[in-house]
Amino acid sequence: MTAAIIADGIRKRYGDIQAVDGVSLNIETGEFYGILGPNGAGKTTTLEILEGVREPDEGRIEVFGKSPWPRNPALLTRIGVQFQASSFFDKLTTRETIRIFASFYRVGPRQADAMLERVGLTEFGSVSADKLSGGQAQRLSIACGLVHDPEIVFLDEPTAGLDPQARRNLWDLLRLINQEGRTVVLTTHYLDEAEILCDRVSVMEHGKVLRTGAPAALIRELDDMVRVSVESGLIRQEAMQDLLEWAGVEESVVEDDGVSLSVSTRTPGPVLSILADQGALRGLEVRGATLEDVFLQLTGREYRA
Template identity: 35%
Template sequence: MTAVIEVRDLSKSFGSKNALNGVNFAIGEGEIFGFLGPSGSGKTTTINILTGQLLPDKGESLIFGKSSQDLAPEDLKRIGLVSEDSGFYEKMTLEKNLLFFSKFYGVKTVDVDAILERVGLLDSKKKVAEKLSTGMKQRMLLARALINRPSVLFLDEPTSGLDPSTSRGIHELLLELKAQGTSIFLTTHDMHEATLLCDHLALLNQGSLVEEGNPQALIQKYNTDKAVEVAYKDGHKERVPFEELSSLGHVEEILTIHSCEPTLEDIFIQLTGGKLNV
């Protein structure tokens, strides 16, 4: 696998606070990489270093095989970024915002309607940006990041605060972009979202990686209690070990059978003793 993004022994401090402590990972072409952890764990700092907005104290970060501190304008045109600090022009319509940024990126031909349709905003293209809801602004920023057809897309909490329907639409779009070969760096503290989307992920806590791997592989790695929960029609439930399933009686009385495997959040709490939604 050819790495589109590489991070080697990356460290960064702000005063006495260690934001990153010797972080290492690599992201391949067409891969969705989840960088997961609670607020303040170092996720945004990593994005800022990777995109050349911040210098590391130690280590290096590379995009397209080049140091992220030495990216040329042509390299930057291959990168898309959505973060809480992404700007837009409040007094312009949604459509004019996208047309402006297409000129800014030097994109000669851009089908604004097609991009807006992909993020579910085509019917709102004449709305002034400041009048958009939080969810619509989030989708506008994603649309803006897609104008230059990026090879690498950085998404910093892209579905934070969005309703489930809007989040689902963004998930579908990200999987479509992945299929087209876009490498996606996704930061989130939503472990369910990461389980659905990510090919590979890293769990970050207080600036250090505590675990990484494929989501399902990690779940099975920490699935030490091999059992299912059986719910019966009369309302009672029981926990049944895998090896006893073949001898399970009264099958006609069973309502549901659910796996008792841990979630990614369970694993994170097991590793750190902390919670993610902070």
């Protein structure tokens, strides 16, 4: 596959803050690519530089072989952008809003109305933008970024603040956008979202890319323990520990919080056999490492507002 976006050593500083510090990315055509990181990691600034919205202090960026900065008219029709926060004319209807955005690209009202239907907002076409729910407003924002049929779509935390049902409905839309052949570049705080949607991700911290790869590959590299849990009270913690030692299961940790008895281990097979022999399988849950575990290992567990 050919590269849709190449970033080589990009940097951006705001006063004493180094927001982006030598970021290099290679995003392939048709790829669903995620940029992850805690608050202040530099995700949004990186995305804005790739979009051509912000000028880098250093580095090289190519989008379809062209520099997006200074604003390149040849790229504007090939790029769609959904910003982290979007503002619409409150008193305009949903249909009027998307038609205005369509007019910026000389796209007619028929194509604008068709995009409204594609994002599931046809029945809200006469509703003013300020009356839309959070999920509906995000769909409108994405529709405005897609109305001119771009080849690359940049999405900055598109599901932030949405309820679980709205998030998953939006995931279906994002999958469809990608399946139609578009390159999608997404920033998100939701690790489950990135693990489900993205072909590859880059984890950022303090303006740097710490690791890049397919979510499944990054999880395999972690080589973390598997957590086997059953209902508490089925077998005593001490008895479980003794049985594990007798079976020669090494590097296992047994915990009982009064709700679940859990065994963290690299060899879950013998653990499951012991629980089965003891008739202690009620509430069984087996959980391997996730992208969240990778994220926490790379960025730490310290809370950042």
